[in-house]
Amino acid sequence: MEWLQELGSALVSIFIQPLVYWIFFLLLISSYFRIKRNRATLGVKIYPKFYEIFYTGSISVVAFLVLSLLSIGLGITFTYTFSLIIAFFTILFTLFGRFSLLSAAYTWSLTFLILFFLPYVELPFLDDAVVEGLLSINLAAVVGLIGLLLIAESIIMFRMREDETLPEQVKSSRGKWVGQHRLKKLAFIPFIGLIPTGNIEPFASWWPVLDIQGESFGLMVFPFIIGFEHLVKSQLPIIAAKILARRVLLLGLLTIVLGVVGYFLPIVTLIAVIIVILGREFTSIQFKMQDKVHKPIFQPDQSGVRVLAVLRNSAGRDLGIIPGEKIIKVNGLQIQSGEEFYYAVQQNGAYCKLEILDLNGEIRFAQRALYEGENYKLGILFVGDKSRKSKKVHRKNTNEEKSETSS
Numbered sequence: 001m002e003w004l005q006e007l008g009s010a011l012v013s014i015f016i017q018p019l020v021y022w023i024f025f026l027l028l029i030s031s032y033f034r035i036k037r038n039r040a041t042l043g044v045k046i047y048p049k050f051y052e053i054f055y056t057g058s059i060s061v062v063a064f065l066v067l068s069l070l071s072i073g074l075g076i077t078f079t080y081t082f083s084l085i086i087a088f089f090t091i092l093f094t095l096f097g098r099f100s101l102l103s104a105a106y107t108w109s110l111t112f113l114i115l116f117f118l119p120y121v122e123l124p125f126l127d128d129a130v131v132e133g134l135l136s137i138n139l140a141a142v143v144g145l146i147g148l149l150l151i152a153e154s155i156i157m158f159r160m161r162e163d164e165t166l167p168e169q170v171k172s173s174r175g176k177w178v179g180q181h182r183l184k185k186l187a188f189i190p191f192i193g194l195i196p197t198g199n200i201e202p203f204a205s206w207w208p209v210l211d212i213q214g215e216s217f218g219l220m221v222f223p224f225i226i227g228f229e230h231l232v233k234s235q236l237p238i239i240a241a242k243i244l245a246r247r248v249l250l251l252g253l254l255t256i257v258l259g260v261v262g263y264f265l266p267i268v269t270l271i272a273v274i275i276v277i278l279g280r281e282f283t284s285i286q287f288k289m290q291d292k293v294h295k296p297i298f299q300p301d302q303s304g305v306r307v308l309a310v311l312r313n314s315a316g317r318d319l320g321i322i323p324g325e326k327i328i329k330v331n332g333l334q335i336q337s338g339e340e341f342y343y344a345v346q347q348n349g350a351y352c353k354l355e356i357l358d359l360n361g362e363i364r365f366a367q368r369a370l371y372e373g374e375n376y377k378l379g380i381l382f383v384g385d386k387s388r389k390s391k392k393v394h395r396k397n398t399n400e401e402k403s404e405t406s407s
Contacts, residue, residue: 007192007219009218009220011221013220013221014190017083017087017221017222017223018084018091019083019087019091019223019224019225020223022090022091022094023186023188023225026094026186026225027049027050027052027053027186028049028050030052030099030184030186031048031049031051031052034047034051034052034166035049037168038168041168041169041170042167042168042169042308042309044311044381046166046167046309046311046312046381047166047312048312051166052099052166052184052185052186053185053186053187053188054164055159055161055164056156056185056186056187056188059152059156059159060187060188060189060190062152063148063149063152063187063189063191064189064190064191064192066148067148067189067191067193068191068193070144070148071141071145071191071192071193071194072193072194072219074141075194075217076138076141076194077137077193077194077195078137078193078194078195078220078222079130079133079134079136079195080195081133081134082111082133082134082137082222083220083224085111085114086107086108086111086224089106089107089110089111090102090107090224090225093106093107098229099184099185099186099227099229100227100228100229100284101227102186102226102227102228103153103226103227103228103280104145104146104149104150104153104224104226105146105150105276105277105279105280105281106277106280107224108142108145108146108149108224109146109276109277111142112139112146112269112273113273114134115134115135115139115142116139116269116270116273118131118134118135119135133196136196138263139262139269140259140260140262140263140266140269141263142259143255143256143259143262143269143272143273144256144259146259146273146276147252147253147254147256147257147259148252149224149226149252150248150249150251150252150255150276150280151249151252151253151256152187153187153226153228153248153252154244154245154246154248154249154252156185156187156228157183157185157228157244157245157248158241158242158245160183160185160237160238161238162237162238162323162324163310163312163317163322163323164185165181165182165183165237165241166182166183166184167179167180167181167182167308167309167323167381168180168181168182169308169383169384172296176299176300176384177299177383177384178233178296178298178299178383179233179296179298179299179306179308179383180231180232180233180296180298181231181232181237181298181323182229182230182231182232183228183229183230183231183232183240183244184227184228184229184230185227185228186225186226186227187225187226187227188223188224188225189223189224189225190221190222190223190224191221191222191224192219192220192221192222193219193220193221194217194219194220195217195219195220196217197216197217197218228248230244230284230287230288231288231291232291233291233292233294233296233297233298234290234291234292234293234294234295234296235291235294235297236297236359238324238359240287240291243287244283244287247283247287248280248283251275251276251279251280251283254275254279255272255275255276258271258272258275259272297324298383299384300336300337300383300384301326301336302336303328303336304326304327304328304329304334304335304336304357305326305327305335305337305338305340305341305382305383306324306325306326306382307321307322307323307324307325307326307327307380307381307382308323308381308382308383309323309380309381310322310379310380310381311379311380311381312379313379314378314380315352315368315374315378315379316377316378316379316380317379318368319352319354319366319367319368320366321354321356321366321380322359324359325356325359326356326357327354327355327357327380328355328356328357328363329344329354329355330344330345330352330353330355331344331345331347331348331352331353332353333347337382337384338377338382338384341377341380342377345370345377345378348370349370350369350370351367351368351369351370352367352368352369352370352378353366353367354366354367
């Protein structure tokens with residue numbers, strides 16, 4: 001009965017966490033600027049609001065169960081002040097407008113550094129009970145949780161689909177339009193943890209394993225968010241996501257190992273956190289530099305047109321076309337631009353057959369009947385193709401055809 005009471009109180013406590021409300025605000029702002037940028041450079045809204053958090057639900061649920069079972073099973077205690085410190089760094093880093101700073105490698109690691117050096121500084125404005133609660137948190141457990149959150153981050157990268165990366169179009173240093181994709185995700189990762197006060201009594205002589213500061217415990221939901229953001233120009237976004245995922249996964253596994261060692265040798269926990277911060281930052285910088293030295297993959301091509309994005313619920317999506325593929329022929333006609341693609345589609349208003357070079361470098365064919373009212377370019381966006389301008393041309397051509405018919 002005590003466990004059920006504490007669990008009910010924990011679920012209610014989530015509504016007093018400031019981070020819960022900040023997540024909604026953050027997604028709203030991010031969606032607004034993404035849609036605004038797409039309409040300015042591509043002339044159309046590609047994905048709906050809050051798309052940055054789409055398809056992360058399953059990872060959040062698994063992470064919730066794993067973290068909750070570990071924290072309760074090992075008797076790892078936290079405090080409300082601990083969650084407030086992480087919430088502070090999370091909100092602070094969102095002000096820089098980069099989801100990459102929301103990685104646990106930064107928010108949790110900085111919180112760890114405060115806990116580690118807290119015994120060596122005097123903070124008269126903090127209540128003694130608050131300080132004592134923070135000092136009771138097991139630092140090795142914090143390092144282990146950082147590693148688990150990094151693994152969750154890597155899994156989200158591994159699972160990214162072709163339609164989850166966010167396409168953009170920008171002008172290069174030479175003044176030409178080139179395409180790029182932004183790997184940008186945000187995930188809500190809550191877990192139920194123990195707080196050193198409540199109605200739960202230790203149920204076995206070995207429990208809690210990692211922390212024996214309290215005589216009774218309570219439950220509390222700790223809501224956190226993790227995120228990442230990387231820009232990709234010189235390679236296919238899904239391949240880039242998997243490269244980054246492997247590097248973050250290795251960093252997460254190394255962090256867990258160091259956390260276990262740090263339980264027996266506390267100084268190792270500090271070394272682990274330093275490695276986490278430097279390792280995650282090195283991963284981002286190295287990826288950025290490698291991407292910068294190569295040619296953009298999304299740019300005009302003489303052998304066909306590279307697909308930058310495909311609108312949702314469009315004919316292009318039904319044809320199975322994904323970003324990064326190259327359309328070589330339409331209805332038997334060789335094409336080299338979005339205008340030529342549109343012209344070739346109009347040669348047969350009822351049916352369309354495409355010859356496509358897929359991501360494996362192999363030719364495949366796709367065909368489909370066309371229906372009235374569908375997007376005039378099948379919902380496919382190309383580099384250098386501004387849909388707003390093209391729509392004006394389309395309307396102009398349509399009006400001319402009507403005039404010729406009337407005459």
